[in-house]
Amino acid sequence: MRRTLAVLAAVVMGLTGCSAQPVSGPSAPPPVSPPAAASPESVVLESFVGAKLDDVQHALDQLKLKHEVVSGDGKKVLVASNWTVTGQDPAAGTEVKTGSTIRLTVTEAGASPAASRP
Numbered sequence: 001m002r003r004t005l006a007v008l009a010a011v012v013m014g015l016t017g018c019s020a021q022p023v024s025g026p027s028a029p030p031p032v033s034p035p036a037a038a039s040p041e042s043v044v045l046e047s048f049v050g051a052k053l054d055d056v057q058h059a060l061d062q063l064k065l066k067h068e069v070v071s072g073d074g075k076k077v078l079v080a081s082n083w084t085v086t087g088q089d090p091a092a093g094t095e096v097k098t099g100s101t102i103r104l105t106v107t108e109a110g111a112s113p114a115a116s117r118p
Helices: 002-016 053-062
Strands: 042-044 066-071 083-089 095-097 101-108
Touching: 053 066, 053 083, 053 101
Parallel strands: 066 101
Antiparallel strands: 042 095, 083 101
């Protein structure tokens, strides 16, 4: 009985086109392979001056850029959303490689620019 079921299953699979081997042909998509050699990517910086620090950090992360934050008045930045970017280096319009570090100068939100100068 088991042998009959095995033969029957083989016949059914043969008639329906089922097989243990993958089907190849025009309907099967070609395998996707990564590029042979990826060149270093680069981006052109936009101006981040006037934006909230947390928004800028998120944007730089998305661009795969590192960031260094410097407070214009020497205070430590604890909550990024409380700070506004007042300067950046390299400047807007500069092309930088992915992985580069962008230096952001910030001022505490609500503080006047004159109050942040020594």
